[in-house]
Amino acid sequence: MNLEDEFAQYRGELIAHCYRFLGSVHDAEDAVQETYLRAWRGLADFEQRSSLRTWLYRIATRVCLNVLKHSSRRLVPSALGAPGTDPHDLTYGLETRWLEPFPDQLDPALIVGARQSLRLAMVAALQHLPPRQRAVLILRDVLDWRTSEVADLLETTAGAVNSSLQRARAELARRAPVEEELSEPGEPAHRALLDQYAKALETADLAALENLLTQDVRWEMPPVETWFEGRAAVLDLLRVKLSGRRVLVETSANGQPAFGWYVRRADGRLHAHSLLVLTLAAGGVSAVMAFHRADLFPLFGLPPVRP
Template identity: 75%
Template sequence: MNLEDEFAQYRGELVAHCYRMLGSLHDAEDAVQEAYLRAWRGFAEFEQRSSVRTWLYRIATRVCLNALQHSSRRMVPSALGAPGTDPNDLEAQALETSWLEPFPDLLMSTDPALVVGTRQSLRLAMVAALQHLPPRQRAVLILRDVLAWQASEVADLLETTTAAVNSSLQRARAELAKLAPTEEEYSEPDEPVRRALLDRFAKAFESADLVALEGLLTQDTRWEMPPTPTWFNGREDVLRLLAVKLTPGEGLRSMVETSANGQPAFGLYIRGRDGAFHAHSIKVLTVTKAGISAVLAFHRADLFPSFGLPLVRFPQV
């Protein structure tokens, strides 16, 4: 295998690693591109004291830490304040805020040895929780608990001591325990039940069937819509929001299934005056055995190409 092919085989997992660090797919792709440029330029000095994969992770982590010196952490609306109650009184879109972005599953590694750890560590709630950690703590936790690096390896990368790494890891784990989802929240229903729930959700959303949606949402469900800071908590308030925002009628909306962060997702298209369906938002669902417990709706049409979805879809004749 030549060097170019060897570099290429790690691209997907490096993008995922940088995404955990940065909370943004676009920033992660930029970071990996910068890491590869540095690797090409510095390969003559690579002494092969580690594998090429480990060496690339070291470079990419340093690129991310450097980027985090000049940026604010990625946010979700629920981290900014209390939920709203009036769907007719939404705050204006906060385009200057650095919002968390979804990660398309089609970019995930296909290596079976990486899939299980990748899925859990890339779930939206987990990545949102990671953003609360200081950058170096974030790097320590990801390298130790996701990539299973030795403390001495992390210490060498961060130019610190093993004791300092272990102390940082302990603090990071304690903070994450307060913020990250529990194992129970990760528990999804069996596939036939999950499949039926998603099909019913898509159909109910397309037709603005609030009665059907009520039966699919959990009592404590949460609905967020970055870049709009206002978010809603609890089935009653979420349904009140949907009653205002979903115009009743068939053929006005189209939901295309996809997946993000190891979770089910839909690309929502809205029918325009030209008769075509135009990209509107990527909705990432948290599905539990009790129903849909959260929807994070990213109102950004520019995300669609990353999911392999077109910006415009035409009705089938």
């Protein structure tokens, strides 16, 4: 295998690594491109004291920390305030830097081993950590680097790394759900739930949706700042939203089930409307993040317009 092929084999996992830092696939791809440029330029200085993979991760981490010096964190609507109560009164945050979903198809094998660290709730929680704490937590708890390796990369002490890790874990525990709370239905209940949910949305069957949503379900839809919590509030929202003809196409994001939502317009064709990423619990659908961005569809292999 030549060096170019060796570089290429790590692209998917490096994009995922940068995505955890930056909360955007587009920003992560740019960061990996910069990582490869720096690696090619510095190849003569690569002394093989570590593996090529570790060396690339070191470069990518530095690139991400540099990006974070000049950009604000990526947010989800629920991070901005209390839930809304009126589905007719929506506030748009067009200037806000919103979290983006991660297409599982970029590296399907990666999702199997790193699913928990790529879940939307986890990445959203990571965005609240200061950049260096974010780096410490990702390097120690996701990549399983030794404390001494992290200290060397960040040019600090082992004590400082351990202190940062402790604070980062505490903040993450406050913001992100623990693994035990993510008790998803097993197969075939998982498959049946997704099929029933897609059909209910396509047919605007609110009675069926009431049975499929958990009591504490949350519905968010960036770039809309207004979000809704609780089955009654979400059903009120859907009663307003579910007009006209729509089709759902299944995909997956962040190791979670997802759907591309298409709506029929005046030209008779189905146009990309939003990308829905679902969180499932034993009692049904417990959260929906509906990204109202047609430009995300190609990342998931979905066309912006369907005949």
